[in-house]
Amino acid sequence: MALSDKKPPQHIAIIMDGNGRWAKKRGLPRTAGHAAGAESFRRIANYCRTLGVKYLTVYAFSTENWKRSEEEVSGIMRLLGKYLKEALADMEKNKVCFRFFGDLSRLSPELQKLCAAAVDESKDYDVQVNFCLNYGGRDEIVRAGRAFAADVADGKYKPEDLTEELLAKYLYSADVPDPELIIRPSGEMRTSNFLLWQSAYSEYVFLNVLWPDFGPADLDEAIEEYHRRNRRFGGT
Numbered sequence: 001m002a003l004s005d006k007k008p009p010q011h012i013a014i015i016m017d018g019n020g021r022w023a024k025k026r027g028l029p030r031t032a033g034h035a036a037g038a039e040s041f042r043r044i045a046n047y048c049r050t051l052g053v054k055y056l057t058v059y060a061f062s063t064e065n066w067k068r069s070e071e072e073v074s075g076i077m078r079l080l081g082k083y084l085k086e087a088l089a090d091m092e093k094n095k096v097c098f099r100f101f102g103d104l105s106r107l108s109p110e111l112q113k114l115c116a117a118a119v120d121e122s123k124d125y126d127v128q129v130n131f132c133l134n135y136g137g138r139d140e141i142v143r144a145g146r147a148f149a150a151d152v153a154d155g156k157y158k159p160e161d162l163t164e165e166l167l168a169k170y171l172y173s174a175d176v177p178d179p180e181l182i183i184r185p186s187g188e189m190r191t192s193n194f195l196l197w198q199s200a201y202s203e204y205v206f207l208n209v210l211w212p213d214f215g216p217a218d219l220d221e222a223i224e225e226y227h228r229r230n231r232r233f234g235g236t
């Protein structure tokens with residue numbers, strides 16, 4: 001069956017990996033790879049909208065990425081700021097609703113303001129992009145645990161009230177369905193602390209293309225692979 005005959009997954013998540021290698025191959029600084037990665041993100045976000053994907057979650061900066069050089073970290077932050085400013089100026093055209101998963105308090109006050117404005121000004125649009133920024137899957141679960149413990153201490157819940165559904169409400173992804181498909185380009189086959197809770201039943205597709213080179217045809221390939229898999233959720 002042709003791809004267009006099948007419904008795409010409603011939620012696709014992507015680990016945007018391989019920017020550094022893409023730049024190295026060309027003798028360029030790593031930041032040039034991230035700039036090309038940001039362009040690739042725009043292309044794929046537009047394509048997801050065309051396909052009718054409802055949620056796109058991308059790993060833009062992990063809790064571990066602070067270990068990179070000051071120059072690289074500030075380069076990525078600059079790119080994010082530039083992207084958000086442009087998105088804010090073009091909200092009407094893009095019609096994308098922005099959300100951020102992660103602890104934004106470590107970002108610069110200017111970037112925090114841009115994130116808040118992007119969320120605020122886009123909340124009525126229905127295609128949703130979740131930027132994982134200063135995000136770690138373990139960190140997200142620890143924070144959820146702390147928040148639940150605080151509610152228990154306040155008398156709102158008893159420890160035995162905790163269920164999978166209730167814990168999920170304390171995650172950044174509280175009202176977002178789990179991704180059916182998680183894509184990691186660049187040939188690496190790790191989950192790297194991405195959406196640990198939400199990926200319990202996701203299909204992983206690993207592609208051998210660096211993120212800046214990733215285009216609509218690669219997304220089509222990943223979706224086709226997803227459709228070929230037989231999702232049983234632990235049943236038979």
Ligand code: FPP
Binds near residue numbers: 017019035038041080
């Ligand atoms: C992983 O590739 C990529 C990142 C840590 C940063 C991702 C950030 C962007 C794509 C730019 C963000 C901006 C927007 C607007 C989305 P890597 O650097 O680990 O690559 P390598 O494994 O080849 O070194």
